[in-house]
Amino acid sequence: MAQSEHIFRSEQFAGRQFGRSDALVILAVATLIYGGARLAMQAPVVVEGRDISLAPTALPIYALFSVGRMLAAYALSFLFTLVYGYIAAYNRRAEAVLMPLLDVLQSVPILSFLPMVLLSLSAILPETIAVELASVVLIFTSQAWNMTFAWYQSLTTIPVELREASGIFRFNRWLRLKTLELPFGANSLIWNSMMSWAGGWFFLMAAEIFTVGQRDFRLPGLGAYLSEAAAQGDRRAILLGIGMLVLVIVMLDQFVWRPLIAWSERFKLEMVESDNPPTSWFLDQLRGSRLVERGLARFWRPLVERVDQWFIRRLAPLGLAQMGEGQPGLPAYALLIAVAAGVLYGAYRAAAMLLQVPLVEWGWIGVGLLATLLRVIAALVITLAWTIPVGVAIGTNERLARWLQPVVQVAASVPATALFPVVLLALLAAPGGLAVAALLLMLMGTQWYVLFNVIAGAAAIPQDLKYTAALLGLGRWERWRTLILPALFPFIVTGAITATGGAWNASIVAEHISYAGESYYTIGLGSLIARATADGNYPLLLAATLSMVLAVAALNRVFWRRLYRLAEDRFRME
Amino acid sequence: MSTGNGKLLELRGVSQAYGRGERRFTAVEKVNLSLNAGEYVALLGPSGCGKSTLLRIISGLQPPTAGQVLYRGQPLQGVNPHAAIVFQTFALFPWLTVQENVEVALKARGIPTTLRSPRAVDLLDRVGLDGFESAYPRELSGGMRQKVGFARAMAVEPELLCLDEPFSALDVLSAESLRGELLELWTGGSIPTQAILMVTHNIDEAVFMADRILVMDKGPGRVVAEVKVDLPHPRDRKSAAFATVSDRVYAILAGQTEAESVELGVAPGEPGRTRALPDVDVNDLAGLLEWLDGLPGNRADIYRLTDDLKVDSSHLLLLIEAAELLGFAHVATGDITLTPLGETFAEASILGRKAIFAARLRRVPLFKWLLALLKASPRQQLSHAVVQAALELEFLQGEAERQVEIAIQWGRYGEILAYDDTGGMFYLELAVAPGV
DSSP, X not given: OHHHHHHSOOGGGSSOOOOHHHHHHHHXXXXXXXXXXXXXXXXXXXXXXXXXXXXXXXXXXXXHHHHHHHHHHHHHHHHHHXXXXXXXXXXXXXXXXXXXXXHHHTTSOGGGGHHHHHHHHHHHSOHHHHHHHHHHHHHHHHHXXXXXXHHHHHHHTSOHHHHHHHHHTTOBHHHHIIIIIHXXXXXXXXXXXXXXXXXXXXXXXXXSEEEETTEEEEOSSHHHHHHHHHHTTOHHHHHHHHHHHHHHHHHHIIIIIHHHHHHGGGGOOOSSOOSSOOOOHHHHXXXXXXXXXXXXXXXXXXXXHHHHHHHHHXXXXXXXXXXXXXXXXXXXXXXXXXXXXXXXXXXXXXXXXXXXXXXXXXXXXXXXXXXXXXXXXXXXXXXXXXXXXXXXXXXHOHHHHHHHHHHHHHHHHSOHHHHXXXXXXXXXXXXTHHHHHXXXXXXXXXXXXXXXXXXXXXXXXXXXXXXXXXXXXXXXXXXXXXXXXXXXXHHHHHHHHHHHHHHHHHHHHHSEEEETTEEEEOSSHHHHHHHHHHHTOHHHHHHHHXXXXXXXXXXXXXXXXXXXXXXXXXIOOO | OOOOOSEEEEEEEEEEEESOGGGOEEEEEXXXXXXXXXXXXXXXXXXXXXXXXHHXXXXXXXXXXXXXXXXXXXXXXXXXXXXXXXXXXXXXXXTSOHHHHXXXXXXXXXXXXXXXXXXXXXXXXXXXXXXXXXXXXXXSOHHHHHHHHHHHHHHTOOSEEEEESTTTTSOHHHHHHHHHHXXXXXXXXXSOOOEEEEEESOHHHHHHHOSEEEEEETXXXXXXXXXXXXXXXXXXXXXXXXXXXXXXXXXXXHOOOOOHHHHHBOOTTSSSOBOOOOOOOHHHHHHHHHHHHTSGGGEEEHHHHHHHHTOOHHHHHHHHHHHHHTTSEEEETTEEEEOHXXXXXXXXXXXXXXXXXXXXXXXXXXXXXXXXXXXXXGGGEEEHHHHHHHHTTTSOHHHHHHHHHHHHHHHHXXXXXXXXXTTTEEEESSSOOTTO
């Protein structure tokens, strides 16, 4: 469980206060939204979606398309991560802007950006390319931030003596990256990549089919297949689609992530061998294969050696890489001024657009915010109510863990967006209708973060404390009150932070739904955003999206950050 | 031993300061030293005296704030290409095998595989690691890991070999055997190294290995004495000559009797130097005093104490510093003697000890200042942050934090102040802390 413990800790929460740079960042975000909305107004008025075939034979190729989109977005995220994190970690001035920017970016409800990204791209590009690009950009925005944080975090926590060793032994930038920085960050990069893929699936499902008023954007893929199946009410197709999705996810897990995790075990810094390291049958097969070994020796290693020598000849050795002050030159200043001017102008125009929002719509926003907030809280309460007992049971009971853990992992890896149609089938007819269904949909997307954290927390309770509790003869309630709940607290907080962030985001798809040719709404900020998108009411879209950004950011800073500090200071068992 | 001649390295007026303005902290002040070819020099001093900083300046990892570093008469720019370091914590890359760890140093210098592999294997052979080439560092014992560290450093054939407390993270036996092996390589002349500079806090180790010992003191870090060790290798720790040199070094390190204002330091914020509280556990201090109390004449040879008490010399020196600071013992010419007060303390009951301890604490300027500050504050309480911020004017940040921790521990023992961990608040002991 040690691994999940460190992935689920959102390190970015420690430290910083709200500062000037945050204000700047929020202005910049407002500008971005405004710019997108302006462009979106010029998009073609009617877009005919492509036909999505529900034939089972179409499924493999759709799956391939979806995976391809994910791969493209992931490649983009990885590149972004390396560059952005590197600059933030090695340049103090850049760090002061880049890190708060990242912090705000990750609390932005990504789904509310989709229509604008889509429409503004389709205004300047042919439709098919625009839709592909929009889905890739959307998936990218769901994948990149946590990976960037992880990379930045690991770059800034490399032990001093390893840095000194790479300095005194005359490593250049390339060798340092390859021998020190990438290996040191490998574990957290891989875990975060896994998380990013899970998040990516969630948005891919939503991004492949999208209706904005008269405009129907479709991409051939698993997400579109599932939506189309739901729209036609074809249960067999829905089941087939979900089966295919689970198959793809399980295969990726077995052939990519498990082997990577088992392989990355050697990049752990700990100088002791772990008791039961993660294993992968596939990696064992690869390691045992003669052919692979020969290929490595014949082609791969000589190639690596040549690349190394090429870089060593060209790049001078670095000294001890200290945090550079990075004196910006004249072009940098010019760029800065230009960006600042652009941001100011954009913020001004955005404000002008906000002024067009009539008072009554602000009222809707207020009511919607409250309704969605209540739904988020309810989802969190329900999540806690079932995950704490179940998580503790799994985390403290080896036998139970052995057969429940894999089940839970597969269940969690299926993106909630893919299951929406199924839930709707069951719930739309029930009393409460979408109001209840929306809650359930939000719940489905977010409960797993909390569950995994609770399991990790329960597994981390030291054995001697458990013995002590038993020796003292503490009753069940006393044991929960004095040992289990305090020990779980930090884990619950980190899980809940991620979960509520996800719940806000999910509200956009959960509160407004097209099913079997009909549209369903319930009151909420998410449905407001979705409706504003559908009607092309851009001032309202801007106002509602900004409200959500501000609400999420404010909740994080005022409420969650305090809890997180408390958890770190008082309840962490280290 | 290679017998080059002339100066290999020279430091002229080297200082290193951290922070700015009010927070400026001098780690090393105006150090002059030189290193000749063929010499094994030890930099010896208590923790926090800047000896490791000096090593980093010498190797070029860190440029000094002031002064000059000359290597073979030329000012050093950037990392010294002729130097290598063996690190206290080994600094091996855990994801590389033993052989790769050695090879990577050669690779960085552009040496192709065909040349570097045999060289790495040969070096590993020489330090006795043949058969472990494909092992990962985590599979090795501490002593073997450090052998990899030595092999890597020697692979690049440095003229200047810098050792940063290379034996202090090892268990006693591996440290001793590794010392012997290093001396063999060095005195046997089988390595092209021209000079060795070793940073250590272990007096015995310095006397055992070095030709010259530069003794440093802290606050600010500076070289206070130079001791030549003219003993032939291999040296016999039991010999009278060895003991004489050791005694001299101990006397220098432990016996600086100075005027009371210097001895006790001044309160934070006043002109002059605030003396840092030595980082020792009060119970350890009591243990030392009890031990001395049981000896004839209540005195002991400090050099022998390390063996008798089974503590390492740096910890012992901190304990002695604390005993002196509180007036429980005094030190002269390598001997420590219990004062009558120290004797009373050692023989007192727990409550008696606490009373004596409290009385002595009230004399220490840092506590005087802290208590006065508490009395003057509203509700006679102060937050941890305020105290630490005030101390950061005197100490480096990490040290200020440690000083607060020591003050809490000592103050609690003496029951002159209370500290509430939850709220991070100091209270005068008379006032009742909430939740206690």
